[in-house]
Amino acid sequence: MDKPLWLNPHFLPLLLTIFFFPPFPLQPSLLTALQSDYVRHPPRKVVVTQHHRSKSDPQQVHTSLAGKDYMRISWITDDKDVPSEVEYGTVSGRYNAMAVGDHTSYHYFFYSSGKIHHVNIGPLEPSTTYYYRCGGHGPEFSFKTPPQTFPIEFVVAGDLGQTEWTASTLSHVDSKDYDVFILPGDLSYADTQQPLWDSFGRLVEPYASRRPWMVTEGNHEMEMFPIIYPHGFKAYNARWLMPYQQSGSTSNLYYSFNAAGSHVIMLGSYTDFDGDSAQYKWLESDLAKVDRKKTPWVVVVLHAPWHSTNLAHKGEGESMRKAMEDLLYKARVDVVFSGHVHAYERFTRIYDNKADPCGPVYITIGDGGNREGLALVFENPTSELSVYREPSFGHGRLRVVNESRAHWSWHRNNDSDSFVADEVWLQSLTTTESCWLYPGNTDGSMVNKDEL
Numbered sequence: 001m002d003k004p005l006w007l008n009p010h011f012l013p014l015l016l017t018i019f020f021f022p023p024f025p026l027q028p029s030l031l032t033a034l035q036s037d038y039v040r041h042p043p044r045k046v047v048v049t050q051h052h053r054s055k056s057d058p059q060q061v062h063t064s065l066a067g068k069d070y071m072r073i074s075w076i077t078d079d080k081d082v083p084s085e086v087e088y089g090t091v092s093g094r095y096n097a098m099a100v101g102d103h104t105s106y107h108y109f110f111y112s113s114g115k116i117h118h119v120n121i122g123p124l125e126p127s128t129t130y131y132y133r134c135g136g137h138g139p140e141f142s143f144k145t146p147p148q149t150f151p152i153e154f155v156v157a158g159d160l161g162q163t164e165w166t167a168s169t170l171s172h173v174d175s176k177d178y179d180v181f182i183l184p185g186d187l188s189y190a191d192t193q194q195p196l197w198d199s200f201g202r203l204v205e206p207y208a209s210r211r212p213w214m215v216t217e218g219n220h221e222m223e224m225f226p227i228i229y230p231h232g233f234k235a236y237n238a239r240w241l242m243p244y245q246q247s248g249s250t251s252n253l254y255y256s257f258n259a260a261g262s263h264v265i266m267l268g269s270y271t272d273f274d275g276d277s278a279q280y281k282w283l284e285s286d287l288a289k290v291d292r293k294k295t296p297w298v299v300v301v302l303h304a305p306w307h308s309t310n311l312a313h314k315g316e317g318e319s320m321r322k323a324m325e326d327l328l329y330k331a332r333v334d335v336v337f338s339g340h341v342h343a344y345e346r347f348t349r350i351y352d353n354k355a356d357p358c359g360p361v362y363i364t365i366g367d368g369g370n371r372e373g374l375a376l377v378f379e380n381p382t383s384e385l386s387v388y389r390e391p392s393f394g395h396g397r398l399r400v401v402n403e404s405r406a407h408w409s410w411h412r413n414n415d416s417d418s419f420v421a422d423e424v425w426l427q428s429l430t431t432t433e434s435c436w437l438y439p440g441n442t443d444g445s446m447v448n449k450d451e452l
């Protein structure tokens with residue numbers, strides 16, 4: 001005889017999901033506040049992605065860059081006896097290499113995670129497709145390593161969540177090839193409902209198992225609870241292990257990586273960032289090590305924007321800006337991506353709240369598709385520093401063509417089409433001679449003008 005519904009292990013998570021995420025829009029439509037003739041759509045319902053494989057099969061497979069020429073394969077099994085090993089090779093079905101890694105698991109109140117495997121594989125060749133199998137079970141997966149030289153294309157989408165809009169964004173992302181996915185925080189919107197972390201992992205697997213996904217944390221990853229979980233990030237750190245050790249960081253909440261002439265720094269908006277903090281000191285030393293001859297482009301990613309003309313989350317990134325802006329400016333960081341505000345906004349180059357040709361371009365891209373919907377209302381009149389702003393779901397692409405030129409485009413989700421609503425060519429500050437004292441020295445050295 002079938003068990004009563006309430007004894008089914010999926011019943012409670014489903015009930016909680018429906019309670020917290022009702023299948024109707026959570027905020028009233030403010031479409032009349034908008035000026036464009038593009039009709040903006042309301043939030044869409046949460047997609048709960050079920051587990052259909054066996055207990056020993058891998059689920060929630062995702063990949064990430066793990067230091068020079070290495071990638072990390074992460075996955076989860078219900079079966080605790082599955083080994084943390086990955087077989088791989090460049091021919092489908094023929095695995096001539098194997099690597100053994102580590103595993104972890106965690107508890108959160110009454111929830112116990114599966115076995116979370118992390119295996120680093122390599123050294124790998126650039127721009128090469130590798131086929132791999134996790135733990136000796138289940139389907140074969142494949143990924144492509146990033147190129148060693150330009151061009152390289154980064155996809156950027158923050159505040160992703162797991163709604164029908166998320167699925168739409170991911171399908172638009174996948175409609176054109178790219179090399180690395182960057183997520184500036186707010187991944188699953190599990191918000192303590194741990195089965196939603198599993199559901200998110202299954203939703204993104206078709207994409208994250210094929211291209212490296214590099215993430216940093218947002219407020220929705222914190223999941224703090226007084227006394228019991230005072231430090232938070234329990235699920236995030238266990239599931240989304242990033243290459244912090246490979247970049248000299250002591251925390252999974254901030255790290256950096258290189259990819260084809262680009263140095264990308266993933267900062268943490270929700271850990272200490274003041275001048276005497278570990279993150280600040282790490283950032284200072286990481287920037288000091290950047291060799292602009294090898295990585296002419298320097299990109300910073302964080303969650304709470306330092307500049308925004310949206311009414312949502314106004315000023316939440318201000319204390320971090322005050323603490324760290326000088327470091328970024330003196331290092332001639334090219335672009336700063338952030339999320340948190342559920343809209344798209346591109347600014348000009350800024351330093352100290354003024355337009356400055358040697359400051360970073362600031363881009364807010366928290367419009368991946370989460371359940372909370374869009375941040376529809378911007379300040380009026382707008383700031384002259386804000387070049388383009390729009391509250392629509394979408395994603396961005398940074399195609400770095402060479403050491404001096406990169407093309408940025410923002411792709412609005414427009415149901416079946418992904419419409420390019422904003423685009424601009426960027427010149428790297430490495431090749432912007434007016435930002436350096438001795439541009440073009442034969443030994444390649446450059447001195448920041450501010451160090452005069």
Ligand SMILES: [Fe+2]
Nearest residue numbers: 186218219340
């Ligand atoms: Fe956020």
